[in-house]
Amino acid sequence: MASLIVLKCGGSTMEELPDEFFATIAKLKQDGKQVVIVHGGGPAINDLLKKLAIEPQFIDGLRVTCEDTMQAVEMVLAGSINKFLVRRVQQAGGKAWGMSGQDAGVIIAQKTVKPLGLVGEIEQVNKEPILAVLAAGCIPVLAPLGIAADGSTVFNINADVAAGAIAAALSADKLMMITDVPGILETQEDGTKTVKAEADSEEIKQMINSGVIYGGMIPKVTSALDALGQGVKEVVICKGTVEDLLKAFANEKTGTSIKGA
Numbered sequence: 001m002a003s004l005i006v007l008k009c010g011g012s013t014m015e016e017l018p019d020e021f022f023a024t025i026a027k028l029k030q031d032g033k034q035v036v037i038v039h040g041g042g043p044a045i046n047d048l049l050k051k052l053a054i055e056p057q058f059i060d061g062l063r064v065t066c067e068d069t070m071q072a073v074e075m076v077l078a079g080s081i082n083k084f085l086v087r088r089v090q091q092a093g094g095k096a097w098g099m100s101g102q103d104a105g106v107i108i109a110q111k112t113v114k115p116l117g118l119v120g121e122i123e124q125v126n127k128e129p130i131l132a133v134l135a136a137g138c139i140p141v142l143a144p145l146g147i148a149a150d151g152s153t154v155f156n157i158n159a160d161v162a163a164g165a166i167a168a169a170l171s172a173d174k175l176m177m178i179t180d181v182p183g184i185l186e187t188q189e190d191g192t193k194t195v196k197a198e199a200d201s202e203e204i205k206q207m208i209n210s211g212v213i214y215g216g217m218i219p220k221v222t223s224a225l226d227a228l229g230q231g232v233k234e235v236v237i238c239k240g241t242v243e244d245l246l247k248a249f250a251n252e253k254t255g256t257s258i259k260g261a
């Protein structure tokens with residue numbers, strides 16, 4: 001298959017990604033590149049919970065998900081955000097096929113043993129439905145939900161974790177984590193912040209321990225390392241500018257590049 005890139009679009013970017021972002025993806029697809037989008041939606045879930053008078057709660061960056069919260073998560077991720085992205089791709093001339101990890105059993109998950117309620121841990125990713133969507137000439141747009149093996153339960157899955165597992169199952173050439181910062185930032189002695197061009201697993205562990213990497217960046221880098229351990233060639237953390245996309249597909253450096261040992 002042609003080179004395949006998984007794009008994880010963070011909820012933090014939903015209102016920021018310009019038309020040119022989607023036009024570039026549609027053009028890359030026309031040129032024979034394979035693109036799979038996995039999206040988040042944390043801020044939009046928080047907005048809906050606020051309207052429902054439910055206080056969002058997180059442990060280590062993961063949402064504590066009671067049944068009422070799960071309903072809101074499903075509405076936002078599989079509903080509004082997923083279809084918003086489908087419309088953006090189609091407005092840009094591409095053909096998008098929105099689905100969640102529940103559909104066709106793409107993400108089989110089980111309830112985490114952590115005290116997080118209906119948060120799922122991924123047991124298996126079934127890549128065939130994604131490959132079928134690609135073969136149909138469409139761009140798969142996936143919401144990070146999982147389904148129990150017996151079909152009984154829907155689970156909330158962090159989008160970075162879902163994107164890493166999907167990239168691994170597809171043996172993607174690259175996983176691009178598109179977020180609201182241009183890469184992993186480090187503070188220099190003079191106080192300026194610079195993007196770290198490359199990071200390996202040792203450096204990442206040190207940056208987590210020293211607090212340089214915190215909050216929402218933690219699931220990104222841990223999922224990146226997991227994906228690399230499972231055969232993904234490179235993970236890039238970046239803002240997803242048109243330049244970032246073109247460089248990534250041309251195999252040039254952009255943002256922070258994380259490579260396996």
Ligand SMILES: Nc1ncnc2c1ncn2[C@@H]1O[C@H](COP(=O)(O)OP(=O)(O)O)[C@@H](O)[C@H]1O
Binds near residue numbers: 178
């Ligand atoms: N070293 C770091 N460099 C850049 N961002 C960092 C770092 N450590 C933590 N972050 C935080 O991670 C955030 C991105 O994660 P998150 O808010 O979960 O975004 P998304 O919705 O795109 O997944 C940044 O906005 C920043 O606040």
Ligand SMILES: CC(=O)N[C@@H](CCC(=O)OP(=O)(O)O)C(=O)O
Binds near residue numbers: 009
């Ligand atoms: C278990 C868990 O935390 N799920 C996330 C799923 C969405 C997500 O990850 O969105 P971002 O990419 O915008 O962070 C949540 O409920 O917020």
